[in-house]
Amino acid sequence: MALDLVIFFFLAVIAIATAASVILSRNAVYSAAFLVLNLTTVALFYILLYASFIAMVQLAVYAGAIVVLFLFVIMLLGADRGESGQTLVWQRPLAIGLGVVLIGVLFYMLLVAGSIPPPAASDLPAGFGGPEAVGRLLLSEYVLPLEVTSVLLLASMVGAIVLTRAGRREKR
Amino acid sequence: MNVPVMYLIGLAAVVFTIGVVGVLIRRNAIVAFMSVELMLNASNLALIAFARSLPDGRGHVIVFFVIAVAAAEVAVGLALIVDIFKLRHSIDVDEMSSLKG
Numbered sequence: 001m002a003l004d005l006v007i008f009f010f011l012a013v014i015a016i017a018t019a020a021s022v023i024l025s026r027n028a029v030y031s032a033a034f035l036v037l038n039l040t041t042v043a044l045f046y047i048l049l050y051a052s053f054i055a056m057v058q059l060a061v062y063a064g065a066i067v068v069l070f071l072f073v074i075m076l077l078g079a080d081r082g083e084s085g086q087t088l089v090w091q092r093p094l095a096i097g098l099g100v101v102l103i104g105v106l107f108y109m110l111l112v113a114g115s116i117p118p119p120a121a122s123d124l125p126a127g128f129g130g131p132e133a134v135g136r137l138l139l140s141e142y143v144l145p146l147e148v149t150s151v152l153l154l155a156s157m158v159g160a161i162v163l164t165r166a167g168r169r170e171k172r
Numbered sequence: 173m174n175v176p177v178m179y180l181i182g183l184a185a186v187v188f189t190i191g192v193v194g195v196l197i198r199r200n201a202i203v204a205f206m207s208v209e210l211m212l213n214a215s216n217l218a219l220i221a222f223a224r225s226l227p228d229g230r231g232h233v234i235v236f237f238v239i240a241v242a243a244a245e246v247a248v249g250l251a252l253i254v255d256i257f258k259l260r261h262s263i264d265v266d267e268m269s270s271l272k273g
Binding site: 004005007008012015016019020022023025028031032035038039042045046048049050051053054057058061062065066069070073074076077088091092094095096098099102103106107110113114115116117118119120121123124125128129133134137138141142145149152153155156157159160163164 | 173174175176177178179180181182183185186187188189190191192193194196197198200202203205206207209210213216217220221223224225227229230232233235236237239240241242243244245246247248250251252253254255257263266
């Protein structure tokens, strides 16, 4: 239990520090690099919470595909410069104030809700969170959402190609 | 790992709030997008923490769908950003004010 808490707080500090670095970095490329670190730390949490399949999906889809897509667009647009001067002076203090209010409400809710003691690892079903367990659920109970997801991915693929096609604007 | 589920939800709340503040203060559209990804990740972490503490594998299925939807959202969102950049040569969200009355 004590070792678990040490591991948890160590990883939690890394997750929070990298998340803060994502939004505070001046250069968008650094933000993407910190996003990879944050996603990897969250994947470690998934492994420690017996969600091994989701951890692998996280690394392959998020840290692999999505961040590479971000980096491609940053390089393509040359958008890694800092931002221009502040146009709304009250925006930043207001945003930070609202963030403090949000975190206060969330933690108040947590304190009211109290904590559920998690079951011991030996009480988990065999193969909990592995590819077989998740795959069985996906192809039995959730087979319709799975098929809808494939249509959604096809639609977004077609949409992305249509939106970025060369010469679209001249035709109008 | 066997820590109270409240700790994990607290961590998810902190990361989610960082994502919200990032969307509010950053004017680079790509970094605002990354902040949205932070928020999605925080909610995924909360779902996995509940799935482990119940224990119920359906939480993992929902996280799987969230990741798939996030991938679709990033593909379309970045295509929109590229299109806006072609039109205005800037991805500063404060400059996208053509609809202002």
